[in-house]
Amino acid sequence: MVSKQPVVPFFSIITCTRNSSKYLRSCLDSVKSQTFKDYEHIIIDGESTDETINILRNFKLSYTSATPNGIANAMNHGIKKAKGKYLYFLNSDDAFYDSNVLHSVVQHLGIHPELDWVFGKIHETDGAKTIGYPPKRRIFQGKHPSILKFYNYIPHQATFVKKSVFTKFGLFDESLKSMMDPEYWLRISQETSWGYMPIIVANYLVRPDSQSENQENLEQNTIEYEMVQAKYLNKAELIFAKVINKILR
Numbered sequence: 001m002v003s004k005q006p007v008v009p010f011f012s013i014i015t016c017t018r019n020s021s022k023y024l025r026s027c028l029d030s031v032k033s034q035t036f037k038d039y040e041h042i043i044i045d046g047e048s049t050d051e052t053i054n055i056l057r058n059f060k061l062s063y064t065s066a067t068p069n070g071i072a073n074a075m076n077h078g079i080k081k082a083k084g085k086y087l088y089f090l091n092s093d094d095a096f097y098d099s100n101v102l103h104s105v106v107q108h109l110g111i112h113p114e115l116d117w118v119f120g121k122i123h124e125t126d127g128a129k130t131i132g133y134p135p136k137r138r139i140f141q142g143k144h145p146s147i148l149k150f151y152n153y154i155p156h157q158a159t160f161v162k163k164s165v166f167t168k169f170g171l172f173d174e175s176l177k178s179m180m181d182p183e184y185w186l187r188i189s190q191e192t193s194w195g196y197m198p199i200i201v202a203n204y205l206v207r208p209d210s211q212s213e214n215q216e217n218l219e220q221n222t223i224e225y226e227m228v229q230a231k232y233l234n235k236a237e238l239i240f241a242k243v244i245n246k247i248l249r
Helices: 023-033 053-057 071-081 101-111 163-169 178-190 215-232 235-248
Strands: 011-016 037-047 087-091 117-125 129-133 161-163 194-205
Touching: 011 023, 011 071, 023 037, 023 053, 037 053, 037 071, 071 087, 071 178, 087 163, 101 117, 101 194, 163 178, 178 215, 194 235, 215 235
Parallel strands: 011 037, 011 087, 117 194
Antiparallel strands: 087 161, 117 129, 117 161
């Protein structure tokens, strides 16, 4: 008897959620509406107490319940469950930019099969109006490991990474509260093939109460980012990095 080979979806879309019922439907609708259907949608729920679970059931989506232990921990839970070739992290309060995003990404990867990971743009919005489409500067729309050392210009909401990269280089650093993705880009940028794709991937909702935007967290996030840079930069580079970040912030 011939054994069946395991089905490997092209994408694993990982959504980590906790009490996000206010935004979750929009997120799930944007996945469901994708014209490219070769994906799995992995939901990691941090023991939600609002209507999140009912929404997931209405969408007929299974989920994994995990004790809340930070964003990086939840993302790592998703990575461990993922079977897809490329992994993508869609925040529960964000959504795909349009229904053709995955199709466009597949087309780009078909032209550039050598790439281990790719990043595009995000549509920043406050829910009512457009704020911008970072990365905006042309210099940031490309592969520049030397620039990345000094300034993180890669939005994780627009980034697709091969599962094999996580297998080789490990998971996100769970000691970090918000800078786990800049740390990961620095960890892999010198030893992987990567590049920019001219695609708007996601609607990124800028919320004043979020981990990255909350005024109370900004100082701690800055300290954490400097800790990440200290891991990869020498003393002279760290001085230059502080200047660059003040200019571009």
